[in-house]
Amino acid sequence: MDFDFTSLFAFILFGLTIGVVYGIVALGISLIYSGLDIVHFAHGEIYMFGAFFGLVFSEHMGVPYPLAILSAMVCTGLLGIVIERVFYRRLTRAGGGYTVAGMGMIICGFGMSVVLQNIAYLSWGADAEPFPVDLGEPFQFGDISLPKSYGLTAVIALLLMAVLHFFLKKTKIGLAVRAVAANKDIAFLMGINVPLMISLIFGLACALAAAAGVLIGPMQSVQVEMGYLMLMKAFAAAVVGGFGSLPGAIVGGLLVGIFENLGAAYISPNHKDIYAFLLLILVLMVRPSGLFGVEVRVKA
């Protein structure tokens, strides 16, 4: 029986196209981790808010699609900054005890995800909304057709990565951000406005998640519950690539996407969502620092 290479190519392609979205969200998660030392469990809902903002701008206000992406990014970034200042700031600043920074932030993240999801539900209802964007005929690779929205997503992802890279490596503010990510106390002593930088980092991460949400809208429709599953996959991506590593996030995303599609294709389609979890757990057990991440030292 000859091996079906067309299908294999298709599966890998699917994995790459969805993986890039996981990567963008994972980018935000990694950014937050390197800047604030916390894992943000409400990031899936931020992604969902981004998608809804994009929908509102695009469908209800008639804004052209690229502008809608930008506007959604800005709005969601601002939303993120508000959340960070009002709720998370207290937790990340207070010192001592086991209820803070570690556990407190995680629990707060869960609570915030419930809050955000329900605010969205009360604002927009439980229905899934279609997000039609006319980009023309799909690409054709022989037998496989790929809607242009996937291509656009890949392009925008690369663009975002490039912009982020430029921002971090070539601008003064970017330098300040990297300093804060490396060591807050020293950065503070150097005269950097650390709280402002932290808010900026958080806002950036939320803007990235929003971009992912608006990009995925045409492919999957927009619904209040879309955040949870994306969060899991993005976490897997961030862990695989290495927490805190930005290129790692994208690579991790691609790997997760490919892994789950190949698993669904060749092992068992029923367990598709478990593959991402399995990868996550495997990496955490074997090499928690992931591919490019900082070495995770076990204290005792």
Next chain:
Amino acid sequence: MTTTTKGITALLAAGLVTGLAATALAGEIRIGVTMRMVSENGQKYGQMVVDEFDMINKAGGINGHTLDVTLLNDECKSDKGVANANKLIFQEKIHLLVGSTCSSVSLPIVDVTAKTKVPQIIPHSTNEKITQKGSAWVFRVPVSGRYYAGVNAKYVGENIGKKIAYLCAADAASQNDCEAMQAQMKSQFGAEAAYVAQVQEKEVDFRTHMQKIKSAGVDGIMIAALAETMARALVQSYEAGIPASVNRIGSSSASNSPVPAIAGDAAKGVFFTAAYAAADDRPIARLFNEMVRQRYGIHAPDHDFSQAYDLVRIVEIALGNADLKLDSANLAADRTAIRDAIANVKGYQGLASGPISFCAEATPQCRDGNRTAVLIAYTKGGKDYVTEVLARVTMPVDFGLK
């Protein structure tokens, strides 16, 4: 007045008020509703049930008694549904339970109502097993999954082909639909499934499944999932390049409006079985469509709405016929009377595709009230979708039972 006198007066007043309240309560028929409220249409037809009961009250109630309706959300979760049922039965002391939408919630509630001897009438659960438990207290208004599968399979086998792929979502109704369809295809045509995959309830990425289905070269794809999941699968089936000549087949949940609304053009040509078609041209259907459009903003109601409406009307008829005492001593007797009154409903023809009849025995033949399935196709997708009726089939009472 001294403090003591004030205190005694207060107590007397309280006693009087409670006493009055008790007598007021005594004349009410208490109905408990447990449904999945936070969902696509759940809120709207849950609201419709309450509104309709309200209108009965405004028109003078039933035989002079008012209906006291308590509506609870069970989030499609069995433990919450059971808790709701217990709360309604023991705390609110209802005479009749309406519930639930999700099959996985209705299934355990059947045991609760059977044990506590409270009549239960189901607005929208299609899983066959619900009426096969032998409870004398449950009544099903929607069409059971076993009838749907028979009609669907027959149409598919005769018009589409025998090589079918199945995508089944992880909820009780969809799973039942998938299994029943496969069983029917096998027993009617000897056909085995070409591809079967289970997906999560909220699955968003079907492309891998679609690619494999494309390679399998099937005649049709059956997608049994809740509305928005199905819509996504439809869209992605076209994106994967599966031609329109491969028919997309839906389960009864394909009748929900989010399917054509989200799938847009991908919904065209999709057919499914349901208990009501908005394309129904009977005057009563047209009036109903108009009412739902005006009151709840739904472009064309699906059978969730029609079944909820029919349920209210059936309850109204049964309560009108029942001889109710409505005081606390006769709670058990009243519940039994209501049960018997519902069991006596025969040949009710409302919005549903066919007549709804119940009888007294605790068998699925007696408790699956509606045996008529409608085969419906979408001729146009999008938010202002259009449906057409392909066939209307009344199945024999024993169909699909082992």
Next chain:
Amino acid sequence: MNLLLAPFRGLVDFFQALARIHRIVPWLVAYVFLLPLPEILSATGNDYYIYLTNRILIFILLSVGLNIVKGFCGQVTVGHIGLYAIGAVTSSLLAINYGWPFWAAMPAAVVVTGLAGIIIGLPSVRLEGAYLALATLGLGESVRIMIAVTPALGSSTGIMLIPPPQVGSFVFDDFQKYYYLVMTAAMIGIYLSFSILRSATGRAFMAIREDVIAASVHGINVPANKLLAFVISALYAGAAGALFAHMPPGFIHHNNFTIIEMVTLLLMVVMGGIGHIWGGVIGAIIVYIIYDNTLEFYHIQPLTFGLIMVLLVVFMPQGIGGVIDRYLVTKRFVKLREEKSDGAA
């Protein structure tokens, strides 16, 4: 204020006096006092309260177990609901497929869940904080998805007709009878949690929570104790799961074990007081009662619960247990010290 608290203080003094006879005496006395509760509740004419109590007792078992690993050992685990699911499914399948009576199925389920606890605990040995949270979250969700897609485990139709426990001809099939079962289990669970936490093991847990390096320097075997904490909490979850599964009408479904349920459980522990010895009990009771009384507001109920959780963590991280400690216990302690020093002076 003092007048209001006097009966509580009196009760605390009474139980402490009993404890001097033997550690277990106050527990036995409390148990006997709680036995007639269903009768009292029934007298209000509303048997639903007994069902409510049963549900709360199962949640108490769950919360107390979670508090051991989370509050006392400081391990961030958010996959606990997966263990609960394993307990429920194991007990149901043993009873339905192999005809095991509840009295054999439940202990077996507890053991199996304990073993699963080892598996979930293994990552904890090497991971901390957010990494551990992610691993346990992944594991918990994987359990639920496995149940959802495997027909033998119930799949989407759930497992139904799980038989209630019975002893000869006495079947635990109504609220009151089940109460005795669940209440006994919960009592044993709470008593054991007290014993564990007041023992050397408990102190080891707390040492690990406070400062892992200092603990290991003191000779505490950190990996072994972490694992032990996980296993103990898993045993609780397994027991709770089995009790939940066999409770009439005996039906479980994979969406009884979602992230939302996990978040609710987290809320119970946080509200009761993470690391407070009564934290699990207080939290389970308060959260479930609030939940039950606000059912008509299903529209905004989840939002309110989420908001409460966020506000609790930010403004009242020690939970209600912390408030009790601060205002009742500490103030009393200070007052007693003052009295003592006055007397000495």
